[in-house]
Amino acid sequence: MxxxxxxxxxxxxxxxxxxxxxxxxxxxxxxxxxxxxxxxxxxxxxxxxxxxxxxxxxxxxxxxxxxxxxxxxxxxxxxxxxxxxxxxxxxxxxxxxxxxxxxxxxxxxxxxxxxxxxxxxxxxxxxxxxxxxxxxxxxxxxxxxxxxxxxxxxxxxxxxxxxEPVAFELLPEKFTLLQVQRLYEAILGVNLDRRNFRKKINQMKYVIPLDEKQNGVPHTPAQYFIFSWDVYHKTKKEKYNISF
Amino acid sequence: MxxxxxxxxxxxxxxxxxxxxxxxxxxxxxxxxxxxxxxxxxxxxxxxxxxxxxxxxxxxxxxxxxxxxxxxxxxxxxxxxxxxxxxxxxxxxxxxxxxxxxxxxxxxxxxxxxxxxxxxxxxxxxxxxxxxxxxxxxxxxxxxxxxxxxxxxxxxxxxxxxxEPVAFELLPEKFTLLQVQRLYEAILGVNLDRRNFRKKINQMKYVIPLDEKQNGVPHTPAQYFIFSWDVYHKTKKEKYNISF
DNA sequence: TCAAAAGTGTTACCCTTACACCCATGC
DNA sequence: GCATGGGTGTAAGGGTAACACTTTTGA
Incomplete structure (x- = not known):
């Protein structure tokens, strides 16, 4: 028992x-x-x-x-x-x-x-x-x-x-880059430069663009992305950067 | 009791x-x-x-x-x-x-x-x-x-x-730069470039050179350094680098 | 036409990386 | 003199940081 x-x-x-x-x-x-x-x-x-x-x-x-x-x-x-x-x-x-x-x-x-x-x-x-x-x-x-x-x-x-890319666990399966940025800003409590942030995320092979855009938003529809742990694990390299 | x-x-x-x-x-x-x-x-x-x-x-x-x-x-x-x-x-x-x-x-x-x-x-x-x-x-x-x-x-x-500079806790109060490097190599299990490592440590204000050198070693005596948590805490800046 | 976010490029600077030679000392 | 580490500089490349304008859509 x-x-x-x-x-x-x-x-x-x-x-x-x-x-x-x-x-x-x-x-x-x-x-x-x-x-x-x-x-x-x-x-x-x-x-x-x-x-x-x-x-x-x-x-x-x-x-x-x-x-x-x-x-x-x-x-x-x-x-x-x-x-x-x-x-x-x-x-x-x-x-x-x-x-x-x-x-x-x-x-x-x-x-x-x-x-x-x-x-x-x-x-x-x-x-x-x-x-x-x-x-x-x-x-x-x-x-x-x-x-x-x-x-x-x-x-x-x-x-x-x-x-580690754990933040993506907080997002819906499909998300936009602005959502990722706002999420990081919310977690870290800082503001991030939009263009630099997009550049950084875009170079991540495991954040994959879909052939699908937002609908019904009152501005240019953004592209949707998905995150893949699988691609992440297959491509990650150990880093040994001392930074403090 | x-x-x-x-x-x-x-x-x-x-x-x-x-x-x-x-x-x-x-x-x-x-x-x-x-x-x-x-x-x-x-x-x-x-x-x-x-x-x-x-x-x-x-x-x-x-x-x-x-x-x-x-x-x-x-x-x-x-x-x-x-x-x-x-x-x-x-x-x-x-x-x-x-x-x-x-x-x-x-x-x-x-x-x-x-x-x-x-x-x-x-x-x-x-x-x-x-x-x-x-x-x-x-x-x-x-x-x-x-x-x-x-x-x-x-x-x-x-x-x-x-x-964080916690590794210095493993060293004696006075240490040489080679000791720091060997320590990092032992902890991380990698080899590090000597000149680049020295450059990195030397730019840390909280690793302070002493007016004292090694004695009785069969090579150029190395300079001793001490580490200061105090200086570290007073000068550290938060970093928000996404790196994975 | 207005509001809101999407999307995009360049430059300057800094940090990282790779790399080789001479020097000081004890034995 | 020989072995051992000490100490040093430079150039190329990559990443970061700062910054502004045009586009698309719905209301």
Whole structure:
């Protein structure tokens, strides 16, 4: 019989992208007063869960992701483990745990993963209990140490998109070059020169132009591209550039 | 009273550098047959320990490092958490655990840290119970999943030295440019052009020449340099170069 | 006709790369 | 004198960075 391990969990920071902004999926946490029925507090958390007996920690992360988004085979990467003793000691968190999960240990180490999804494929609804997308630039009040977890996930993502083409995981299958640029700008928080950016992307053999253009846009229709991990892996070369 | 958490540990991959090679500090593990007194097996592990109640996971890593090397304030970085159910299931590992640490859980998640030390300052002796340095290129038989842990630590180190000047943590306070080059070659496993490498290092303001040269070497004495994190932090600029 | 994004080229500069010779020292 | 590394410069090529105008479409 599967049991939860009461002192180890995983947390998934699910990133999505739309409207020139990077989003994170969060779940609302609302604790009701047992007597008055009034909410004692409301805040948000990233989706997490304890790992189960007999379960690899990576599988626990995949399970959480599947429960939350309904999707399999999503880009998922472990980025950091969080194990400070203070991480679940705030008043709201203790209240929540005592009333909702009385068996949970006083100390919980959590392994953080971030996941990159095509936001257009994941529209949380009632089935995804109280989940919704928030722009990373305007996060609501967060429970536990989830502010720190999201910050660190974003840092890891920023590093990653500079040295691997993982950012394309956030785009729909077909995308335009402007979308790629706006995505990079959103992740890195900088402005990039349009012509130089297009030059750079255009020289990547694994960003492949389609014979298809936008429709119904009030400006010159842009060409669509697709990204190929396959071509990427076949053509990539190791680089050893010291740069700091 | 401090107690150990029986399903969470830290493991420290301690890197050192000397004689143009990168080394890892390992501890010998030898299980004796209770009846015959003969060794049942011998292998090596990186230094780890379970975390204690009331202890931050980072502090546990520092504690292990201090016990192992006698040193405080050493460069230490978390690089990955290992949580596969199979990681302590091999026969030797189970035998060892059952006889030596009967209270340990069947499942142990470990958080991996790597640490960079000046090998000349850490010469393991009897005080460091069965510890010794091994070249990363010639590792002995390793217990648990420690081969994987060391491999992943090395990968993390390889990434890190290309974008931050952490490699200098492996050198003595005073070093020559050839030492820096050989160090990079050892970490990355490539050969680097001497003149170009010197040019690159020389333009780093935080690698500061001393008015001091080598003594007693059978060739032109080389100039000594020191590294300054202080100057580095004051002069570094964020870079947003997409390169993959 | 206006708004919005698409698409396009050149120049200057810097960094990277490849490459060879003489020098200082200890033995 | 010989072995070992120290120290140095240049030229070619590639990549980065800065910068402006015309085109296409829908409303």
């Amino acid at each position: 599967e049991k939860i391990l009461n002192n180890i969990s995983v947390d998934c920071v699910i990133f999505g992208y739309a409207d020139d902004s990077l989003y994170v999926m969060l779940t609302r946490r609302e604790l009701m007063d047992a007597k008055t029925g009034q909410p004692l507090f409301t805040d948000y958390t990233v989706q997490g869960h304890h790992i189960l007996t007999g379960e690899n920690v990576d599988d626990a992360a995949r399970r959480v992701l599947k429960e939350k988004t309904g999707l399999d085979n999503i880009y998922l990467k472990q980025f950091h483990a969080f194990g400070d003793i203070s991480r679940i000691q705030h008043t709201n968190d203790q209240l929540w745990l005592k009333t909702t999960y009385p068996d949970v240990s006083d100390y919980v180490l959590t392994v953080g993963y971030y996941s990159l999804v095509d936001k257009t494929k994941v529209n949380p609804d009632e089935a995804h209990s109280f989940s919704s997308w928030f722009p990373v630039a305007e996060l609501p009040e967060l429970g536990y140490d989830h502010r720190e977890i999201i910050d660190k996930a974003l840092e890891a993502l920023q590093s990653a998109v500079l040295k | 401090e107690k150990i958490l029986n399903n969470i540990s830290v493991d420290c991959v301690i890197f050192g550098y000397a004689d143009d090679s990168l080394y890892v500090m390992l501890t010998r593990r030898e299980l004796m047959d209770a009846k015959t007194g003969q060794p049942l097996f011998t292998d090596y592990t990186v230094q780890g320990h379970h975390i204690l109640t009331g202890e931050n996971v980072d502090d546990a890593a520092r504690r292990v490092l201090k016990e192992k090397t006698g040193l405080d304030n050493i460069y230490l970085k978390q690089f990955h958490a290992f949580g596969d159910i199979s990681r302590i299931q091999h026969t030797n590992d189970q035998l060892w655990l059952k006889t030596t640490y009967p209270d340990v859980s069947d499942y142990v998640l470990t958080v991996g840290y790597y640490s960079l030390v000046d090998k000349t300052k850490v010469n393991p002796d009897e005080a460091h119970s069965f510890s010794s340095w091994f070249p990363v290129a010639e590792l002995p038989e390793l217990g648990y999943d420690h081969r994987e842990i060391i491999d992943k630590a090395l990968e993390a180190l390889q990434s890190a030295v290309l974008k």
